[in-house]
Amino acid sequence: MILEVKNGYYGYTTDNLLQDISFTLGEKEIMTILGQNGIGKTTILKCVTGILKWRQGQTLINGQSMGSSREAQKQIPIGYVPQAHGLSFPYTVRELVIMGRARHIGLFSVPSKKDKIIVDQAIDEVGITSIRDKSCTQLSGGQLQLVFIARALASEPKVLVLDEPESHLDFRNQFIIINLIMRLVRERGLSCIMNTHYPEHALRMSHTTLLLGQNSYLFGRTKEIITEKRVEEYFGIKAKILPVPYKGEEIKAFVVLDNI
Numbered sequence: 533m534i535l536e537v538k539n540g541y542y543g544y545t546t547d548n549l550l551q552d553i554s555f556t557l558g559e560k561e562i563m564t565i566l567g568q569n570g571i572g573k574t575t576i577l578k579c580v581t582g583i584l585k586w587r588q589g590q591t592l593i594n595g596q597s598m599g600s601s602r603e604a605q606k607q608i609p610i611g612y613v614p615q616a617h618g619l620s621f622p623y624t625v626r627e628l629v630i631m632g633r634a635r636h637i638g639l640f641s642v643p644s645k646k647d648k649i650i651v652d653q654a655i656d657e658v659g660i661t662s663i664r665d666k667s668c669t670q671l672s673g674g675q676l677q678l679v680f681i682a683r684a685l686a687s688e689p690k691v692l693v694l695d696e697p698e699s700h701l702d703f704r705n706q707f708i709i710i711n712l713i714m715r716l717v718r719e720r721g722l723s724c725i726m727n728t729h730y731p732e733h734a735l736r737m738s739h740t741t742l743l744l745g746q747n748s749y750l751f752g753r754t755k756e757i758i759t760e761k762r763v764e765e766y767f768g769i770k771a772k773i774l775p776v777p778y779k780g781e782e783i784k785a786f787v788v789l790d791n792i
């Protein structure tokens with residue numbers, strides 16, 4: 533196990549938004565977090581990455597508390613990909629990705645040759661070399677999402693944390709992002725935590741799922757968590773989940789029947 537959250541509580545007011553959240557993330561595992569708008573998915577990611585501090589409970593990295601051990605953070609660096617909104621400052625793609633090297637570059641230093649190689653590798657890995665000198669203000673939503681993923685990769689993370697990376701993208705681009713994340717886990721050996729609004733994406737790509745409800749949550753193997761009954765209970769949606777054989781594997785098709 534590479535990362536663990538133990539009994540996490542968080543609230544923006546005196547009330548707790550998140551209560552007693554616990555889960556584990558294994559090596560080369562993808563975990564998805566599902567739940568309705570405003571339920572607390574982004575807040576969980578911010579607490580996991582240390583942007584927000586758990587009110588109670590903790591994030592453990594390799595068994596060590598992340599808050600108290602800088603060594604643990606160095607051993608298992610976390611790359612964060614926030615929800616991609618448009619940028620108002622016209623950085624080029626390469627300039628934005630170089631920002632991912634911030635923790636490796638001294639305060640008054642300039643990027644080294646090694647930094648630049650790692651940045652170009654990250655740009656290449658997500659397939660945006662042809663636009664690397666373009667201004668980020670001129671990119672499509674899908675391209676900008678790839679730039680944010682490249683920026684996180686440039687930090688050489690062991691764990692990638694992504695906030696709804698496929699939201700606001702068209703059908704094909706959603707799938708390109710999903711495939712990219714699955715490839716990064718397979719080939720780079722990363723582990724990944726990802727928020728999504730799509731149960732079918734969770735079924736397709738994740739090993740484990742945290743299903744967040746108003747005052748409760750479920751965590752476990754994705755195929756055991758995302759069932760027709762749970763989708764009805766947590767989303768108010770009647771759906772069928774059907775097995776579809778493809779390339780020697782079984783993909784789960786998700787068919788929405790009705791809302792209730």
Ligand SMILES: Nc1ncnc2c1ncn2[C@@H]1O[C@H](COP(=O)(O)OP(=O)(O)OP(=O)(O)O)[C@@H](O)[C@H]1O
Nearest residue numbers: 544545549567568569570571572573574575576727
């Ligand atoms: N900085 C903040 N200060 C006060 N309340 C906040 C803050 N950020 C988020 N909230 C509130 O906390 C709740 C959870 O927000 P969060 O963004 O974690 O939800 P989410 O599940 O990620 O939503 P979505 O699916 O719409 O992105 C919401 O009611 C939101 O309004």
